[in-house]
Amino acid sequence: MTNQQGRPLHDFNVELEVYSGPYEWLLALLLNEEIEIFEVPLREIVGLYLDSRSMERENYLERDTDFAGSAAALILLKSRMLSPVFEAEDHQDEETELSPGQLVEKLTLYLKVKRGAEKLRECFVENSGMYPSAHTLPPRPGKLRVESKKVSLAVRRAFSRLVEPSVSHLGPITVSIQDLVAVIQDSLSRGPLSYEELVRDMDRLHSALAFAAAVSLSSRGEVSLSQPEPFGPLTLLPEK
Amino acid sequence: MSESPSATALVEAILLVSERPVSLEGLASAADLSRAEVRDALGKLGEKYSRERSGIVLRNVAGGYQLATNRACAGAVERFRKEARPAPLSGAAYEVLSCVLYLGPMTRGAISAARGVNSDAVVRSLIERDLLAEVGTDRESPGSPALLDVTEGFFIAAGTNSRDDFPPLETLVKPEELDRVRERVEQSRRPSPVPEEES
């Protein structure tokens, strides 16, 4: 498998007000909070992606999946920024103010891990479809070890997973993206809709979800978003 | 090997992944070959896996074909079985065992419900390894599925005498987490809420 297939979005470049270059780098810079997520018009990125999209590509499905995944992450990131500060359990957040040197280090490490992942994918693909012998003998009684400590760890793992991730930092959630999609669709049946109008009476969480809903509708091709300038008014237009 | 393996290679590969003898038809259908091609392939494999030279032999038994160790190597094979360190249990296997240890005896469905992921394959391998066994049936659940419990072999393998030797569940999992798990398990015993299709 070639390297290119390993990174479906490797050749997707974006041309934005705040950044121009490979999309993958933009993600890395955003994740490390070097570019403010507010400065990045997600709508434009979706547009650029749709322009670059071609069903002729051999890996178009993989590209779409990758893009949808990362776009969803961006939406999450943006909505998190809009909600009260999340108190992370790990100590990583102490370094909110990274020096340029630390930032380069962090980004470099992430890039290496990402490259390592690409190599791994090649290894796994090359070695897939090899099945071991089924002619195994059962182990002799008494040979098998069950580690009690691992049983305890497994209990925690198995039983804790059903607990929903904590959303206490978000406050009570009384609305879903689906709800807001419905609201937008309903309003749009009466013509173009101003985002500002839409979120006027909403709190920050609702506004974030409304934004996510708008982006989601846009990526589904049901809505087109118009924002003549960064931070300018955003208008949702029904697609014919 | 190129992308189109020989008939012999196909038959050989299938025989490796089948513990039980495979019929001529079974081989032909899986390898997408004619019976004549399979017969020809088996002839070649008979030479490759001959009793005279090879540690693995091709047997024609019980109406099918099977790879097996050469009897002449039985001593080494048995020594290997005595010495071999069995494969360590996977994370999934530990989860299933801990579910059954703390919440069992329980059905396959209840195990999957407690873990939130289908666990049938893991359960199968744990039964093969004599760490789980069927101990009865759950008559209250639709279809009276089998109830599974940990075996004596499990306690021996864990170096313990009984359930009491493991830390109490309450010290490991928060009460609200436990309630959720119990609720899921309980739900799995009820008839499916999915409306039945008319037939």
Place this chain on the structure above:
Amino acid sequence: MSESPSATALVEAILLVSERPVSLEGLASAADLSRAEVRDALGKLGEKYSRERSGIVLRNVAGGYQLATNRACAGAVERFRKEARPAPLSGAAYEVLSCVLYLGPMTRGAISAARGVNSDAVVRSLIERDLLAEVGTDRESPGSPALLDVTEGFFIAAGTNSRDDFPPLETLVKPEELDRVRERVEQSRRPSPVPEEES
């Protein structure tokens, strides 16, 4: 075969009855052979089970030797077992594995921190697939979270023997790329031309 089978036959027979890779020492001890004899036998078996001709191949993975089906025959094997090939891993899964391979053993929190996104769900699915396992606890961290490491199954799936078979982390990124990182960081740190919004 006469009563004294060849070294090659003994090694071959042992490999048939083991699903997992068997180490050189394990083979020598079970077959009662010297390491040199086992190595010689493995050389001969490498020819008998070559990727070019045979449906069964000899692999050297996870620090041992294993017989497995030739990947060119995977279609027939899957048809025979009526099982689809396991779904390929996601990009996120490879990133988590790469993290743990190069930086591990490490906790879930450390994996998430290195990747910049919560990775718990991915870790869970990798444990389920037996590619990651909990190997201990990090006593220094609050709550003593579990430490994760890659498993034997990981090295088998990757077709490698150990960590040493992977290119060192330092060689994965070219110096020019590192320069670009620096450059971009500097660029992005210049005062933004966009007026800051109140939040």
